[in-house]
Amino acid sequence: MKRTSLKFIYKTCLVGLAITTFSCKKVFDLPAKNQVDAVNAYQNVFDANAAVVGIYGKFLGLADRYIVLNELRADLVSPTVNADTYLKQLNTHTETTDNPWADPKPWYSLILNCNDAMYHFDDMLKTGKLKPVDYQQRYSDIGALRCWLYLQVAIQYGTIPYVTDPVSNLTDLNDATKFPRLTLDQVIDKLATFMNDPVRYLDTYSTTDPITASASSSLNATVDGQTTSLFFINKYALKGDINLWKGDFKTASTAYRTISDIGPITSNNNAADFTTYEQFKACYDNMNVSYGNPSSNPNPNQTENPLNDNNVTGWRQMFADPTISTNSRSELIWRLPFSSTFAPVNPFIDLFANQGGSYKLTVSQAMMDNWNSQVQNNGYPYDARSRVAVRTIGGQPVIMKQLYYYLDNTSFLPVNVLQKPGYWLLYRSGVLANRFAESATNDNQLKLGYALLNIGVGNVFAPTPLPSDRTNTMQTFLPAPYDMDGRSGGPQNYHGIWYRQVGTRSRANLVPLPASTYNDKITLENAILDEAARETSFEGFRWGDLVRVAHRRGTPAYLADKVYNKLVKENNPAAVSVRAKLMTEAGWYMPFKL
Template identity: 55%
Template sequence: MKKISIKIVYKTLLVSTLLTTFSCKKVFDVKPQDQVDITNNYRNVYDANAAVIGIYGQFQTLADRYIILNELRADLMSPTANADQYLRQLNEHAETTDNPWADPRPFYKIILNCNDAMANFDKMVADGRMTSSDYQQRYSDVGAIRSWLYLQLGIQFGSVPYVTDPLTSIDDLKDASKFPKISFDQLLTNLIAFMGDGKRYLDVYSTSVSTTGATNTSLNTTVDGYATNLFFINKRCLLGDLYLWHGDYKLASAQYHYVCELGSLSTNGSWLYDQYLVQNGDGNNHVDIYYGNSTDERTLVDNNNGGWRAIFGGGVGTLTGQEWIWSIPFDKNFLPQDPFVNLFSNTGGSYLLTTSQLALDNWNSQTQQNGLPYDARKLISVRTINGQPVIMKQLYYNVDATSFLPTSVLQKQGRWLLYRGATNMLHFAEAACNDATLGTSGVKLAYALTNVGVTRVYDNTWPAASSLPTDRTNIEQTFLDAPYNLDGRNGETPYYRGLWYRQVGSRTRAYLQPLPAALASDKLGMETAIIDEDGLELAFEGQRWGDLMRVALRRKDPAFLADKVYNKLLRDGNGNAAAVRTKLMNTANWYMPFKL
């Protein structure tokens, strides 16, 4: 009898509660060998919901692996003196096949569970145990998680087996005659064929009730204070990233543009122009770098309810939900525990990883609008605690808001922060910059998205400062075809507010001086500026290795990646810096050894 191996130890509070909410039966009760007999499972939509949530519970166990592989192998994160040989191998791109972080099996374990669930969903809709609309949502969601996992496998390992059939064991994949490895390019083609075929449900979930009107069957709900709308992968962001990796820039931009305007669908009217649009605010109500007194750096707004820190430290119902598109909670009462405390904290954790000196130098090379010679995002991303630099982004949920010490060394509660508005906007800028059909218009748009906003760049006086007409009908908008048709009009007579009128880009939100205006017509320079801004804004969030690799591959310039890793190692005093650079000049060495 076939069994599904989603184990109960992988449940979070949200997972276990949702299992009870969605079905009166404990679908994943543990039997011998931690396996579940599926004979009586997959009976109805509630069991399907439980299967989806169970997969997400298992997915959470990859959180530390995702951050380690995508940050430590790049240029912004470094091992501490406490790190073991395996973390040091990743830092120096010297992974051995016994390195537990370089093991692809944890990814495939979840992929096989996805395949099993999707096969059962097929059977459910075929014999009427689930409606076609419920099927599309759940099948698409699990398929998107599988696609995300495969994208990560491609980024880290290059050529990998691509299997969509339900198998009983990962060991089955060792048969190369049945499951040969395919190239990263072919993998991207396959993933796009699945996610972009027009059959997938790509939108966020509604809260509609079932057709019987008896019970809410939606995956979008709130349980114990956790809003599940942020729990599920945003499939449009994923599809946009797949297109971006594949070089389909206009298709990628269409997905990013759609997500940018999700705020227009929000029931929160105050977020109509804010949500996912990387807007500027007054510091107390919005997620920007802001000073109570712009001439006094001591007045930086730095708390969990306002300023840039609110992106990472805000609790349920706060401004954090304005920025994050995909975020999964770790609860103190259920496994798995938040792994980031152990990785980053020097009080209550093992303090294995910290910022690289290069990352600090990058922030220190910026100038704020008030003349301060550093990027204030540094102060919030990394704090000195007990004399040591500590990466804080993933720790704010678990520490006192003032002392930054753990509220309890035994209770580890936090969030896996996966994808946010700034990520989507910067990827949109990268896609627009590289869309050859736009020419320099795409570079100018990328400048606006990253730097000072649509309204300012398209006001017809930029970059010179001059007065504007009260009638903004024919300015402050791109006048480009979709998906680049962005409206930032901010006029008084007639009164009009375009959806993008408060969008400013992550640099202005960070209170930095604008990039040189010449970059608005310099494709290569603007692309480099976008990747630099990625590092300043998104450091330690799991984006960095992919961002560097994608641009280096596009340019056919391995030095773009190799030099950044070299400079990290050099400034950290690592004697192997030059040898690592030489190794990374061969793109084949970007990928870890693949062994099942």
């Protein structure tokens, strides 16, 4: 495949996700690095592109494992009566080495693919087969994906082999003399070293060749009406997350701020500039939870419509918009498609759907109680996001976030039981907002953390009463990356870059948390993590969130009590023994056997 078009590569390897072409197959089954076939697979930038795309195609096969491990092992998801023994083991932290969900081989198989590709990228640079800019973009991207994989493996298994060189056989990693096991903290240090290296290319792939201005070799393109920029890992988000884990909160916040400021800053008076004011900022007028007939007072006869069944506006759209519309563009950061005609099949339908699927997993009562503990500004005594994330179908609670592309908008029956389209949504602005709040809070910027979570920079940093002259109001007046301008209105008609930002809590129309919440770091961080559960439930973040906070505080009870309460609410007799196991950090991790 010397000059194969990019569109053909995407159609066969990414959009279609079928491993059908010669070059893509070689990405998954490469010989040792000294063999002729492997060398011949890396001759030019198009071969390098095929390697990148092929790795992402294989990466998509980890989607179910990622969601199941991070949600079922935590407190937001429970097994149904249809769940098998292995899923029930994950729920009670009794995984055995024969449990297929606990098998680390799928993770390491892809890690070794990344190592091999990066080795050959190095060789291509040395031999002039890749230009330096093409090398930096592809090497940094696959290296970042490898970091993401290692972070996931570390938070599931605790102590793991860490290897960055090509290895021909997975079982070789069992030799601890050659590949010593690293602890979670040691792995995070390695990942931070890689992602913080100033030579890393952290932006999205360029749209053209920097020398010829040709788009033919770029990995950032539009294929079948979809931009490929969402297919690849967002490296600023990953850098922020890894430094959040490491405890380098200023670096984490700087990375999160970079994403938040991704839109062009043109003029403080250009309120119509969407990307400046709304993209990736969790704003009040985009992706909010809304009703058919909103009212300031609760009305028992009022028709509420938080589902927005037409998928045009509202919080549901981020889970139901197959295109990258203006609203979706404000939210979506990393998303990969499942094809309805090629492998791998969308695994979420079998896991969650009770129509056309096996309905193995559902929402936990603990999560429903979390949502139902909230009160909205219009008086409704629950978090309306629960009506979008979970819906009662056939008398059963069904997790819906991954099913909106499969089920009809109004009947909630499969559009076509034989076709299972969908997306794996890996990162969005709702995640970013809460992570930014967590990093700011732990960097002792509690008032800002409260603003990012709750009611917005402009509101929190505005004096009471608010003067007509906004010049020295509604701003943080903090050093970077916390220097945020939320000004709006006044005679000057200011529009600070952060003036529409309100955070995920106010976007969900919830009553603001009291200002006393930011008097104490632990109280505020607890509120941020509880809000993260309500905003990002079932998306694969919860176990990592619990591990990160409990590990940072040195308080296993923070994690253990969350899981214990879930099991108690579902009358699971193992609740007490599970809590006892999780009260030591060693009890958090699954058995590791390659």
